[in-house]
Amino acid sequence: xxxxxxxxxxxxxxxxxxxxxxxxxxxxxxxxxxxxxxxxxxxxxxxxxxxxxxxxxxxxxxxxxxxxxxxxxxxxxxxxxxxxxxxxxxxxxxxxxxxxxxxxxxxxxxxxxxxxxxxxxx
Numbered sequence: 587x588x589x590x591x592x593x594x595x596x597x598x599x600x601x602x603x604x605x606x607x608x609x610x611x612x613x614x615x616x617x618x619x620x621x622x623x624x625x626x627x628x629x630x631x632x633x634x635x636x637x638x639x640x641x642x643x644x645x646x647x648x649x650x651x652x653x654x655x656x657x658x659x660x661x662x663x664x665x666x667x668x669x670x671x672x673x674x675x676x677x678x679x680x681x682x683x684x685x686x687x688x689x690x691x692x693x694x695x696x697x698x699x700x701x702x703x704x705x706x707x708x
Contacts, residue, residue, distance in 0.1 A: 649688065684704070
């Protein structure tokens, strides 16, 4: 009986302890993470596969390994931008005017009106 009473007191203390003892802000909330930028073009999974398969067979110079790319950022100045071949633009017409470069195992699609990265295909 005494053990049950002690257990109840401990449970009640645990329930009300956060209301009595302030919790530091750094512990109370997890840091907010930025959501990844949303792509500006709509490419299906099948279209991604077509792009990946065609480009892997091309002799394309890769960007330097230390080049960091993220959607919404500018393409690295060292990257050589290329036009998409007709084998791709026939099946993925929405990227006909875009450029691309290869960064490691990634195919990076760059906007036609600037130097902004709009999509990264892993």
